[in-house]
Amino acid sequence: MNTTAATSYRDAKAHYTSPKRRDPVKTMLEEVVSHQVLRDAVGRVRSRPDQPLRVLDIGAGTGDGLALLTEPHGGLAPVTDDGRLAYLGVDLDPGMVETARSLHAGRPAEFEVADMRAEPPAGDFDLYMSCGVPYSHLPHADTIEVLTGLMRRIVETRDSAVLVVDVLGRYSVEWTPRWPETRWAYNMSFFEGANETVHDQMSFYDRGSLDDALVQAAIGAGARLGAVTFTDRSILAGRHTATRAFNQGIPPYRTLLNELARGATDVTAAQLRFKPPAGDVPQRVETFFATFAERWNGVLASAGELRAPDQAKRLAQALFACEQQSQQGLGVGHSLMATVVVERPTGD
Incomplete structure (x- = not known):
């Protein structure tokens, strides 16, 4: 608006x-x-x-x-x-x-x-x-x-x-x-x-x-x-993870997730791994990111190597579900x- x-x-x-x-x-x-x-x-x-x-x-x-x-x-x-x-x-x-x-x-x-x-x-x-x-x-x-x-x-x-x-x-x-x-x-x-x-x-x-x-x-x-x-x-999927206009150090999560959802098998777990950011934040925000990193990276680890488009799509769905189930507002x-x-x- x-x-x-x-x-x-x-x-x-x-x-x-x-x-x-x-x-x-x-x-x-x-x-x-x-x-x-x-x-x-x-x-x-x-x-x-x-x-x-x-x-x-x-x-x-x-x-x-x-x-x-x-x-x-x-x-x-x-x-x-x-x-x-x-x-x-x-x-x-x-x-x-x-x-x-x-x-x-x-x-x-x-x-x-x-x-x-x-x-x-x-x-x-x-x-x-x-x-x-x-x-x-x-x-x-x-x-x-x-x-x-x-x-x-x-x-x-x-x-x-x-x-x-x-x-x-x-x-x-x-x-x-x-x-x-x-x-x-x-x-x-x-x-x-x-x-x-x-x-x-x-x-x-x-x-x-x-x-x-x-x-x-x-x-x-x-x-x-x-x-x-x-x-x-x-x-992790906001549009500015793709542009990286405000944080050059972040992986292009949105771009990678879109590729997975379309069936790309060349996206690796290492590219998508999440490291909790450091900063002067409220304790509950710091705790959230630490816990979320464990869950997100756990989903990546359990997926293994992607050999078929359907595997990539399932991983995208699992990561989307991880976001929805982890959020605390x-x-x-x-x-x-x-x-x-x-x-x-x-x-x-």
Whole structure:
């Protein structure tokens, strides 16, 4: 999502609509994780069964969130379908909105140009979602302000709703040299079709800082937080493990995993081996990486030498499963997702 006039996404539209963007890592891991998060979120919605699921997608871009809700991913059935959905996607970039309208014409979905920092669109929504790290475009204080506005809208219109907040993970191995910082110049050099690298100042979160933002927003809105869960996505498979734009010393994990998933047998365990990064991090992050390294490297060791494409594909699946089963929602992946039930305090 474009949230500042200084950032132009016109050329980057080619990236969002390119079939090449949906590489095996995206379709077999990232979309599956996002699908599971949204399925869990929808499962927490308290609404009448005769009403459609009312969704506000913040920073909707070209409508990826609509696809995550209504299409199968990795063998998972769709979260919902067009007949039970009323969807509104908002984005600041007119080109993205125009593309989304064209791609999803004829569906129960609307797309509007809107700034997430403005007052939320009129309406009573069951789910306020995001899936493209729009909140990371904002300074931390602005994110709290936006979340406060959304929570205030919830307590003014209903007893409860569910909020999915998607941000960049502070402690991703993609940018270990930047771990001490929480906002820095992020170059989106993976955009296909862009004439130049897209630059933007982005904010990064771990579990503690995102939880703090949610708590501050709830206090400001007079809301109560119900169940809160955190999910890491793409621990070793983020797009910048392929570009290595922020960490030249990291193996190109995403590239190697894509090759495995396509059946390449010349990818070796040594290329994929993971050594826990060193740095001044919270103890639970350090412990996570040590434990994750044991599990990841154990999967590689058990696979043995790859002699056939099917073996390579099975190893890719096993490594994707290792990521999903190991994550703890600490902010150690490319992105960190929080699923929050926002409630009106009893007695109001």
